[in-house]
Amino acid sequence: ANGGGDGSDANGAATAAAGAAAASVPSIVRKEPFTRSDLELASGEWMTCVIGKISPWIRLDSPHPLARANAELAFMQEVEYAAFLSLRAVLVPLPIGGASAAAANFGRCINAALLAFPNAHIWIRVPLRLPDAVPVASVKNGDPWELWNALRTLCDSHPHLGVALEVGDSLPSAALLQRWVAEPVRLVLLSTSAFQENRRGFPVLSRQHQQLVASMFPFRPHFALCHRLPAKVFETQPIGKGYRQYVDYVAHFFSKQPAMSDSEAFAAPYRDFLMAPLQPLAHHLESHTYETFERDATKYACYTEALRAALSDKRSALRAQRRVAKVVVLGAGRGPLVRAVLSAAAEAG
Secondary structure, three states, X not given: OOOOOOOHHHHHHHXXXXXXXXXXXXXXXXXXXXXXXXXXXXXXXXXXXXXXXXXXXXXXXXXXXXXXHHHHHHHHHHHHHHHHHOOOOEEEXXXXXXXXXXXXXXXXXXXXXXXXXXXXXXXXXXXXXXXXXXXXXXXXXHOHHHHHHHHHHHOOOOOOEEEEEEEOOOOOOHHHHHHHHOOOEEEEEEEHHXXXXXXXXXXXXXXXXXXXXXXXXXXXXXXXXXXXXXXXXXXXXXXXHHHHHHHHHHHHHHHOXXXXXXXXXXXXXXXXXXXXXXXXXXXXOOHHHHHHHHOOHHHHHHHHHHHHHXXXXXXXXXXXXXXXXXXXXXXXXXXXXXXXXXXXXXXXX
C-alpha cells in the first residue's frame, strides 16, 4: 500500500502461478522421430502392406487429466501421420474394465480422429473373451462385444471404424460368436495360444476354432498372428521359421474352403453397404442394372414359389368357373419375372 516494497513477493507468486499453469497445459516433446521416415517404403507399399499401431503408452482413458490430455495430443499426431502415409488402418486397443466416463472419452477421441482425417481407418483391437485380470462384473454381460457396441454407437457406426478381433485359446458360446459375424471385422488376430500341437508336432486349430475362422473367410478379413511362440518352438527354431508353421497352416486351411459361387462372388463388393433403392417403374434403367438384379437367384426362386402357391390355391375355384388366371407383371425388365410366372403356372397345373 505504501509502495515501499521491492515487489519480490508478488513476482514470486506470479512465477509460481505461471509454472503451475504451464504444468497443466498438455505438451508432447519428442526427442526423436516417433516412427520411420515415409521414404522407407514406396507409397503403394505403405498403402497395401502396412497396418499401423498406436504407441502403447497412449491412454485415452487415463483418469489423470494431464496424462489424458497428452495422450490425446499424441494420438491425433499418430493418426494424422498414418493418414498422411495412407496406411490401410491403425490399430487401437479397446480399454476394458475402466470407468464409463473414461470409455466415453475414448469414444470421443476415436470419433474426433475419424472426422478430422476422412481417409483414416481405425480398427479397434477387441479380445474375444475378457482377460483373466478383468473382473467379469466390470463389463456388461461379461462380453467384450458390449464394449465394442457402445463404442460403435458413440461413433455413429462410422464406415471407417472396424474391429481387429483377437482370438485366444478359449472361445465363448456359439451364440456370442455369431454376434461377431455381423460386425465389421477387418482383422482376425490369431494368438499362438489358440493353436494345438498335432501328432506330428505342427500347430493346428481346434474344431471350434476352425468353425470360427471358416465363418470369417467369406467376409475377407485380414489374418495375423499375435503373441509369442511356445517355449518349445522358440527354443528350437528361428523366430521366422517358427511363425511360418502357423502361417502355412492358416493358408492351407483357407485353401480347403469351397469356392464362392458366381452369385456370391458378384455380390461380395456390395456386402454390408447401404444402397439407394432403384425405381424401375419411375426410371429407365440400363441393361447392366437389370443384369445385376437378375443375379439374385434367391429372389426369383421366392417369386416363383409364391406364384405357384397362389395359383395352386385358386386352381379349383378357377376351374369350377371355367376361368383362366391372369397375371400382370409390372416392370418386367428383361423377362425373368415373366419366366417365373410361366414356370409357376406350369408347376401349378
